[in-house]
Amino acid sequence: MSDAVASLRVLMVDDDPSALFIYKTHLVRAGYQVFCVPSVSAAKQLLETEKTETFGAIVTDYWMPGATGFDLLRYVRQVDKTLSVIMITAEGEKEHVALSLREGAQNFLDKPVSGPVLREAAAKAVEATQRQRRLRATDDEAKALGDTQRLLLGRKTSALEGRLRLFSRPNGQAGGDFAAAYALDESHFFVMVSDVSGHDLKAAYYSAYLQGVAHGMLDRGASMEQVFRRMNALLIDEWNKGSKVELSLSACAAVIDLYRQSIHILNCGLPIPYLSDLEGWASTIGEAKASPLGWFDELPGVLNRKLDGGLLAFWSDGLEDTAQHMKVSPLALSYRVHTRKQDPEPLLAEHAQDDIVAVFIELSAKPDAPRCTRFPLLDETYSGAQAANIDEIQSYFERSILLAIPDLDLVVLGDIVLCYREALLNALRHGCQAKPDRFAILKVAFDSKANSLHILIQDDGNGHLFDFDTHETVAADQLIAEHRGLVLVKNLASRMHLSARGNRLTMDFPLSSAQPPNP
Amino acid sequence: MSSAPSPISCPVAGDLTSTTAAAYRALIDQKLASNTSWSLVELDLRASRMVDSVGLNLLVSVIKGVKEKGGSVRILIAHPNIQRILAFTRIDKHAEVRMA
Known part of the structure; x- marks a missing residue:
């Protein structure tokens, strides 16, 4: 009727x-x-x-x-x-x-x-x-479009099944963010995350169109650069004529050679991707965000990196903005949405304002090689002058860890936070001498198999060697103040290791609810 | 019969760390100076979740100062993390630590 x-x-x-x-x-x-x-x-x-x-x-x-x-x-x-x-x-x-x-x-x-x-x-x-x-x-039509988009997302990323974790959350029924993976041959893969300006049904249509262009070109043997140049030309010549910019596409793509353990990345406007090694220590690939496709004729250069069997993580602006709103590390948020230990939806419903697409790709050389079990949760750089903001930095760390590992025992977390604070303050005050032009890096990784947390803090200072056995006893018996911070770390971490003349400190923490060993 | 003097109590409202230790140091000094008849100083850390190395240094400094004047220190705590830290730094050998 x-x-x-x-x-x-x-x-x-x-x-x-x-x-x-x-x-x-x-x-x-x-x-x-x-x-x-x-x-x-x-x-x-x-x-x-x-x-x-x-x-x-x-x-x-x-x-x-x-x-x-x-x-x-x-x-x-x-x-x-x-x-x-x-x-x-x-x-x-x-x-x-x-x-x-x-x-x-x-x-x-x-x-x-x-x-x-x-x-x-x-x-x-x-x-x-x-x-x-x-x-x-x-x-209903928007829902059907969203369902089709989700179905397509699943199909488009199946080429890396078992290696790729995909998270997609359009802000409405369907969105302009998309991810796709294509097998170029047995050990070569092309992976792309893209974000069309806007997050409505129109953006979903453009996103599908541009992904189709990329797919067709890759099928005919085009290179990553050729695909990006074609999409850039399409946007500039057909949609953004003259000074009018109707549409832009932020996209980051990677060609991964698992056999040779190398990766080539081209990033036009998406947040900077992260690459981690087998230890779970993550580093960014590239520095500042380049312009999205559709703005200018020039494209940034391709970045090449050697792999070490770790993980590649990248995402659209929506994840970065949500992490910023929640005041947590985007790596920690990425881990949380991929693992779904606890449903992240209530958090995202509160904080997310944009479409989100995020991928994690496991990069071990052979399909039967042991999979990387260490996931990066933080990769931060602090200047010596930021020692004054240690409470704020500590809160950021604590929120990020609890977001990634929501069931973490709070007594265990208390010990970890204390060691983190001590080690970072030591690096900022002594290693970096509290100077604004000297820096300490912090990396945190979670081992999902061993259920343990790993922290690396490194500064660019002159270093200092410690004799723990002597210092610990003297500090305790004679009640002197020196080196008490490192004594805390030595006793609360299950393992700590100092290298590079004391400039590089790593700490391991088992996360089981059992009490950490007493001295 | 004269009763033993009651302990002088110094409450710490939150974590005792590098960012709060100086303020608590001033409060504790002020409290000890305003009353000279004490023999037992009670540092109430029951609201503290964390004591870092600077906070530990403050505790050590108070213990040493009080001992020099012939008094003793009792530390009230509520958090197991702090109890462990006071044990392996052997501060519990120099002051009475009471889990309350």
């Missing part, structure tokens, strides 16, 4: 036959096809038989034997939210009116109801139903 016909059908519910007759007469004169029933149960039966979508509105009395108009309203809201309900109440029944409106009644009419008032109310109710049904149809 078409919407036009449905809009003319009105269901009237009242136990008073004379009232029903009068209402029906008013509405039939206005061109409506009117169905009259004397009770809520009869109304429900008719709606089940005829289907709710064949009606344009329901007009119901409130007080009827057996069940009230409010009961009918609640039933209709459950089966078809688009169908408008008008409630007829006796004058003075304000509480029923308020209740009905709260539950979603489209309107209410005080008895006695005149012909013109009823006709005007019916017309408005039918119009509201039509509007709601158009909105629902659009929403």
Whole structure:
């Protein structure tokens, strides 16, 4: 039945036959096809038989034997939210009116109801139903588009099945962010994450179009640079003519050679990707973000790196912005959304403002080689002058670790945070001498197999050698202040290792809820 | 019969770290200076979750100062992490540590 016909059908519910007759007469004169029933149960039966979508509105009395108009309203809201309900109440029944409106009644009419008032109310109710049904149809189409996009995402990344973890969350039903992986041959893979400007259905369409261009070119043997140049030319010549910029595409692609353990990366406008080694220590690839495709003719150069069997992690702006909003490391957020130890959706619903696509790719040389079990959670650089902000830095670390490992025992976390604070302060104050132009780096990795956390802190100072056995005893027995920080680290970490003349400190922490060993 | 003087209590409202130790040092010094009849100083760290090396240095400094004047120190704690730290730094050999 078409919407036009449905809009003319009105269901009237009242136990008073004379009232029903009068209402029906008013509405039939206005061109409506009117169905009259004397009770809520009869109304429900008719709606089940005829289907709710064949009606344009329901007009119901409130007080009827057996069940009230409010009961009918609640039933209709459950089966078809688009169908408008008008409630007829006796004058003075304000509480029923308020209740009905709260539950979603489209309107209410005080008895006695005149012909013109009823006709005007019916017309408005039918119009509201039509509007709601158009909105629902659009929403259903957007959902279908989103489902297709998710299906496509799964298919497009299946080439690296077992090695690739994909997370996708459009901000609406569908979005402009996309990821794709293509097997070029047995050991060569092309992986791309892209983000079309905007995050609406139009962006989803453009994203699919540009991914199709990339796919077609790769099938015909084009290189990564050729694909990017073609997409850039398409955007500039066809959509962004002259000084007008309608559309841009941020994209980062990698060609991975697993056999030779090398990677080539081209990044136009996406956040800087991270590459980690088998220890889980991550480093960024490249420095500043380049312009997205569609802005200028020039493209940035391809970056080449040797691999060490670790992980490649990259994502769209949405993840970086969400991490910034949550004041956590994007690596930690990336780990959380990929592992889904606990559903990240409540967090993302609160903090995410944009589409998110993120990938983690495992880079071991052979399919049967042991998989990397260490995931990078933080990669930060702090200047010596930031020693003054140690409380803020500590909070960032603590939030990031708890985000990535939400079930972490808080007593264990307390020890880790204390060691982190001590070691970093030592690096910033002594190694970097609290100077703004000297830097310490911090890296944190989580070993999912061993359930352990690993921290690396390195500064560019002159170094200092420590004799722990002597210092620890003297500090304790003679109550002197020196080196107490490193004594804490030595006793709270399950293993600590100093190298590079004391400039490089690594610490390991088992994360089981068992108490850490006492000295 | 004269009763033993009650301990002078020095509460610490949060973590005792490099960023808070100087302020607590001043508060504790002020408290000890304003009352000279004490023989037991009670450092109340029950609200502390963390004591870092600078915080430990403050505890050591108070213990040494109080001992020099013939008094003793009791440290009240509530967090197991702090109990472990006071044990392996052997501060618990120089002051009474009470888990409360």
